[in-house]
Amino acid sequence: xxxxxxxxxxxxxxxxxxxxxxxxxxxxxxxxxxxxxxxxxxxxxxxxxxxxxxxxxxxxxxxxxxxxxxxxxxxxxxxxxxxxxxxxxxxxxxxxxxxxxxxxxxxxxxxxxxxxxxxxxxxxxxxxxxxxxxxxxxxxxxxxxxxxxxxxxxxxxxxxxxxxxxxxxxxxxxxxxxxxxxxxxxxxxxxxxxxxxxxxxxxxxxxxxxxxxxxxxxxxxxxxxxxxxxxxxxxxxxxxxxxxxxxxxxxxxxxxxxxxxxxxxxxxxxxxxxxxxxxxxxxxxxxxxxxxxxxxxxxxxxxxxxxxxxxxxxxxxxxxxxxxxxxxxxxxxxxxxxxxxxxxxxxxxxxxxxxxxxxxxxxxxxxxxxxxxxxxxxxxxxxxxxxxxxxxxxxxxxxxxxxxxxxxxxxxxxxxxxxxxxxxxxxxxxxxxxxxxxxxxxxxxxxxxxxxxxxxxxxxxxxxxxxxxxxxxxxxxxxxxxxxxxxxxxxxxxxxxxxxxxxxxxxxxxxxxxxxxxxxxxxxxxxxxxxxxxxxxxxxxxxxxxxxxxxxxxxxxxxxxxxxxxxxxxxxxxxxxxxxxxxxxxxxxxxxxxxxxxxxxxxxxxxxxxxxxxxxxxxxxxxxxxxxxxxxxxxxxxxxxxxxxxxxxxxxxxxxxxxxxxxxxxxxxxxxxxxxxxxxxxxxxxxxxxxxxxxxxxxxxxxxxxxxxxxxxxxxxxxxxxxxxxxxxxxxxxxx
Numbered sequence: 033x034x035x036x037x038x039x040x041x042x043x044x045x046x047x048x049x050x051x052x053x054x055x056x057x058x059x060x061x062x063x064x065x066x067x068x069x070x071x072x073x074x075x076x077x078x079x080x081x082x083x084x085x086x087x088x089x090x091x092x093x094x095x096x097x098x099x100x101x102x103x104x105x106x107x108x109x110x111x112x113x114x115x116x117x118x119x120x121x122x123x124x125x126x127x128x129x130x131x132x133x134x135x136x137x138x139x140x141x142x143x144x145x146x147x148x149x150x151x152x153x154x155x156x157x158x159x160x161x162x163x164x165x166x167x168x169x170x171x172x173x174x175x176x177x178x179x180x181x182x183x184x185x186x187x188x189x190x191x192x193x194x195x196x197x198x199x200x201x202x203x204x205x206x207x208x209x210x211x212x213x214x215x216x217x218x219x220x221x222x223x224x225x226x227x228x229x230x231x232x233x234x235x236x237x238x239x240x241x242x243x244x245x246x247x248x249x250x251x252x253x254x255x256x257x258x259x260x261x262x263x264x265x266x267x268x269x270x271x272x273x274x275x276x277x278x279x280x281x282x283x284x285x286x287x288x289x290x291x292x293x294x295x296x297x298x299x300x301x302x303x304x305x306x307x308x309x310x311x312x313x314x315x316x317x318x319x320x321x322x323x324x325x326x327x328x329x330x331x332x333x334x335x336x337x338x339x340x341x342x343x344x345x346x347x348x349x350x351x352x353x354x355x356x357x358x359x360x361x362x363x364x365x366x367x368x369x370x371x372x373x374x375x376x377x378x379x380x381x382x383x384x385x386x387x388x389x390x391x392x393x394x395x396x397x398x399x400x401x402x403x404x405x406x407x408x409x410x411x412x413x414x415x416x417x418x419x420x421x422x423x424x425x426x427x428x429x430x431x432x433x434x435x436x437x438x439x440x441x442x443x444x445x446x447x448x449x450x451x452x453x454x455x456x457x458x459x460x461x462x463x464x465x466x467x468x469x470x471x472x473x474x475x476x477x478x479x480x481x482x483x484x485x486x487x488x489x490x491x492x493x494x495x496x497x498x499x500x501x502x503x504x505x506x507x508x509x510x511x512x513x514x515x516x517x518x519x520x521x522x523x524x525x526x527x528x529x530x531x532x533x534x535x536x537x538x539x540x541x542x543x544x545x546x547x548x549x550x551x552x553x554x555x556x557x558x559x560x561x562x563x564x565x566x567x568x569x570x571x572x573x574x575x576x577x578x579x580x581x582x583x584x585x586x587x588x589x590x591x592x593x594x595x596x597x598x599x600x601x602x603x604x605x606x607x608x609x610x611x612x613x614x615x616x617x618x619x620x621x622x623x624x625x626x627x628x629x630x631x632x633x634x635x636x637x638x639x640x641x642x643x644x645x646x647x648x649x650x651x652x653x654x655x656x657x658x659x660x661x662x663x664x665x666x667x668x669x670x671x672x673x674x675x676x677x678x679x680x681x682x683x684x685x686x687x688x689x690x691x692x693x694x695x696x697x698x699x700x701x702x703x704x705x706x707x708x709x710x711x712x713x714x715x716x717x718x719x720x721x722x723x724x725x726x727x728x729x730x731x732x733x734x735x736x737x738x739x740x741x742x743x744x745x746x747x748x749x750x751x752x753x754x755x756x757x758x759x760x761x762x763x764x765x766x767x768x
Contacts (some may be wrong), residue, residue, distance in 0.1 A: 034064060034321075035613075036328040043073055045121050047110055056613045059590070064322065065123065072126040072322055080119055092120045099124060101164045101188075103155075106157030107184050116510050127186070128319045129179035132234065136173070136241055139308050144268045144293055147239040149306040152297035153182045154231055159289040161185075162224040171230035172211045179302040180315050183419060191657050198705045207699050209253035210243045214281050217254045219480055225283035226359055228292065232264075232278030240266035244279060247607050250274050250560060275693050282442075294767040315660065316605065400723075400737040402753065403442025404763040408432050409454075414426055414507070414533065416763070417454040418620050419745045423466045423488030426747055426755065428762060429457035432767075434470045439764055450484050452493075455569060458511040458519070469548075471511055476528055483519055485548055497551045501525060507533040508541075508562075512574035513581065515599065519546045522559060522570045532565040541570065543583070545602060555602030561587050572615055573622035578642045580605075582629045584622055586615050594631055596641050606644035610634070620743070621661040623669075625683070632661040636671045636679075647687030650679075664707030665713055665728070672700045678715050678726060690731040701723070704746045704754060712767065714754055723754070723765060739765060 041063075044050060048065040054074060055062045059082060065075040078313070082088045093115040095343035098491050099122065100110045108124035129135075132150075136142065142150070143506040154176065161168060168175075168185065177184045207219070211233040213226035236244045242503055244255055244262035260430035263280045264272055274295045280286050287295070304312060404711040407417060408431045422426040426437040427449065434450040434457050437443070450457070452470030459465040471481060481504035483497045502509075510522040526539035544556040572584040572592065581599040592612035596605045612618055612633050621632040628638040628647055636659040639651035650659070650671075659679070666691050669681035677700055678692035692715075704714040712725040712734055723739035726732060741756030741763065754765040 036330050037063075040327070045077065045118075045119075046114060047254055048112070048123055050075070054113055055095050064126065067111070073123045074108070074124045074126045075121060077119055077121045083118065083120055083334060089115065089120060092122070092124075092247065095187075096122050098166050098168075099160070101166055102157060102185060104163050105484075106153075106160055108186055109753055112489075126322060127177040127179060127184055129315045130262055130318070131174045131185075132178055132183070132238060133173035135178045135311055135314075138314055140313050141241045141266065142238050143306075143308065144239065144271065145306045146308065147235055147271070148236060148297045149303055150176075150178070150183055150590065151231065151235045152293045154185065154234070154301065155228075155289040155292040155296065155626070157185050157665040158224070158227050159184070159293070160232065162227070162289065167224055168227050168230075169216065170208055170211075171234060172208045172229055173234055173568045176234060178307070178311065178464065180307070180312065182303045193355050202386075209257065210245060210247065211248045211259050212254070214258045214285070215283060217228055217257045218473040223283060224289070228278050228289065229280075229283075230291070232275045235271070235368070236262065236264065236267060237277060239268065239271065242266070244275075248604050251558060256719070304352070312547060335721070344364040347555050370705070400739065401756075401763040401765050402439075404761055405437070405442055405535055407758070407760050407762055409760065414453070414567075414618055415572075416743065416757060417746055418743075418757070419762075420457065420459040420468055421466070421749075422459060422468050422486075423749070425488070425633075426749055426753075426764075427459070427468055427631070429454045429470065439747070439749065439751060449486060452484075453740065456509055458510050460517070462516045464515075465514075465516060466515065467514070467548075469511055469514055471504065471509055471521070473507065473509075476530075477505050479504045481523055483511070483521070483548065484514065485519075495548060497546060497548050499523065499546065499551075499553070502542075503527070504540070508535065509571055510569055510571055512543075512571055512583065513576040514578035515578070517548050518554065518576075519548060519574055520544070520574060520599070521546065524596045529564050532567045533561070533569075535562045535566050537561060537564070541595075543570075543602075545581075545599065554600075557597070557602050557604065560588055568615075572619045573632075577622040577624050577641075582622060582624045582641070584610075584632070590615070592618070594629065594639075596629060598646065605642060608639075608644060618661065623662050623664050625664060625759060628683070630662045630664070630669060635659065636669065636673075636681065636686075637661055638669070638683070650681050650688070652687050660701060660703065663705040665701045670703045670705060670713060672703055674713065678703060678713075678731060680731060690729075692726050692733065694733040702744050706742055706746065714744070714746075714767075716741070737765060739763075 034054065038052060039675050041050060048067055050065050054063060054064050058643050060076060063075045065073040067073060078092055096115050099107055107128050111123050112123040146353060175187045177183060177186055211230045213222060213229035215674055216222040217227050233244050234437045245256040245260065248265060264275060267275060277285065277287050304504065338767045368544060399495040410442040417428055417430050422436060426439050427434055429452060431453055433448040434445040434452060435444050450470035450474040453473055456471040456473060458469050467485050469483055469485045470481050473652050481499040481502040487494050502525055506524040506528055512520045512522065514520065520525050522541060522543055524539050524541040526536060528534035529536035541557040541559040543559055545554040547554055568586055570585060574581065574583045576599055579599055581597045583595050584592060585595060592610045592615050593607050594610055595607040598605055610631055610633050618632040623630040627641060629641055630638055635651055638647040640647055658674045662669050664672040667683060670680050673679045676691065680689040681687060682689055699717045699719045700715040701718055702716040706713045711728050713728050714723055714725050716723045718741060721738060721740060723737045724733060725733055725735040739756060741758050743757045745755045747753045747755050752767045756763045756765065
């Protein structure tokens with residue numbers, strides 16, 4: 033999937049014309065590019081702020097060298113590169129094929145014949161790499177591209193010369209836990225035998241659809257890699273002896289790459305002869321799409337030159353939601369994909385359609401609102417505020433703390449109900465509890481973390497819980513969600529570093545559950561350490577429902593995972609990586625009910641809370657419809673379908689209930705669930721600046737209002753209203 037260039041992307045790099053964005057992540061951006069002679073490239077750049085780190089530059093240089101060593105037969109041919117540039121870049125051939133994880137998602141577990149051909153070719157690629165005394169160290173399905181001529185290994189970001197430990201700290205594991213070797217998991221030297229171990233893990237995944245050591249937290253995976261037997265259930269019997277040897281804990285017991293080649297395949301026939309037809313068709317489709325791509329660029333926001341964020345303050349605007357990622361490309365497999373919104377589509381076109389784009393219609397300066405009030409977000413807030421349920425009253429948190437609003441008049445009922453910025457405030461999801469919580473941001477030092485709460489009643493009573501073993505002065509503390517008087521939060525131990533938002537290697541961070549009645553920690557789970565200079569929080573969103581806690585977690589490498597915990601004991605039940613190229617675009621977006629969680633990116637689908645299995649996915653066959661983030665309402669799940677408009681599907685089956693019969697619905701980008709008892713739902717278009725209502729039963733358009741905002745929420749208090757959140761304001765619009 034391809035995304036338009038942003039207004040501030042360069043037109044060319046190193047003389048190569050940029051056509052589109054293939055992916056964007058924490059380390060850099062990958063572009064689709066074309067040489068002056070017409071050759072299509074994948075051009076990978078490093079973020080300027082990372083390029084100032086000498087170690088990061090050294091890794092980029094080594095990545096370039098390793099890509100050259102493996103060459104075009106087993107990897108992506110390096111066409112051009114400048115690792116010494118102010119913004120280092122690497123241009124390779126554009127690989128025509130999907131990454132292996134996408135191929136398995138498309139076809140299901142691959143046939144044994146396919147896996148044998150795949151394994152023999154990958155073993156040959158490793159043999160060539162090892163012959164030059166280079167080890168990859170991060171082999172995983174997303175780093176293996178499947179083409180019609182054979183697999184190609186990509187992403188040599190942590191590859192290094194055998195025996196060179198200058199970029200590896202003793203006792204530190206670098207790589208991907210699910211496919212690490214035991215020696216790598218303990219920070220020891222990773223030799224060519226470690227790559228053989230990872231190769232076996234990839235082949236288990238290809239033939240079964242699951243890795244040899246399951247899923248879960250990194251610590252759990254590393255433990256299983258080191259001590260547990262691999263799970264080879266579903267592996268064809270003829271492959272078990274070889275894969276078992278490859279997965280031996282002792283590197284000396286693993287076969288060489290040449291032995292593996294001899295036991296995997298006889299070398300007869302072309303590689304494409306061993307691939308499923310559906311995979312070959314996908315490869316052909318990708319080859320056609322890339323040649324049709326023409327340069328597209330998103331316009332600069334009207335107020336872009338005037339927007340300057342204060343130090344430590346992140347600006348959240350509608351343009352942050354206009355994101356798309358890519359997969360099936362060299363160097364971008366780890367950056368993810370998934371169209372999130374369709375606000376800039378013209379005539380129902382998509383980012384890859386080649387249709388001409390026009391500038392969005394200016395949003396009106398005023399709207400048909402009940403009222404509008406200012407928000408103060410000058411630096412203490414690390415995430416945008418959301419309306420909080422507090423009985424029948426509207427509550428909202430910004431840098432001035434948690435306040436309640438007179439929704440009739442638009443004034444502040446309580447100027448400061450509790451102290452705490454937006455990311456340190458939450459509410460109880462249990463409708464019978466009606467309690468809000470806040471944790472005050474304390475001055476630098478080491479102070480007990482406090483959680484203050486207020487319960488909605490005739491007389492409001494404030495309670496305070498103090499956690500002496502956690503430091504309330506750490507800015508990255510998050511109150512995530514709550515259910516039935518149990519608060520779920522991210523909290524840290526140790527002193528603030530003074531850099532970024534205060535992370536430090538001496539700190540320990542946990543996801544924990546706290547009973548507000550007893551002040552007892554019910555359970556805690558360790559969180560991964562983060563770079564000292566990081567300005568990112570651990571979690572993007574969380575929702576507690578009955579016995580489950582669902583979380584969107586942003587990992588240190590910029591990837592986003594969706595995980596579900598048993599909220600009573602803390603055990604992680606399952607975890608999946610999401611294709612989320614811009615984590616900020618889905619911050620706060622997580623829909624959960626008592627049975628399912630509905631991921632905010634990719635196709636519209638329902639995953640079972642208990643085990644993560646897909647209950648349904650909306651769309652015909654394997655070509656699933658791409659939608660924006662879903663919203664729950666009544667008996668349906670609502671979303672905006674790319675280029676088509678608003679749809680409602682049955683929450684239990686995924687069957688289409690209706691598609692809005694509105695010819696102007698293709699520019700919609702935000703969907704709101706209905707408030708209880710009302711017969712209309714709403715969707716907002718940033719392109720036109722209009723908020724439209726539709727019949728809950730039929731999808732027929734009912735009303736249209738002028739509006740503005742970055743995110744919209746349904747408030748089911750008294751009166752019912754729609755709350756819009758902007759960068760420095762919030763407003764209310766009437767339902768009827």
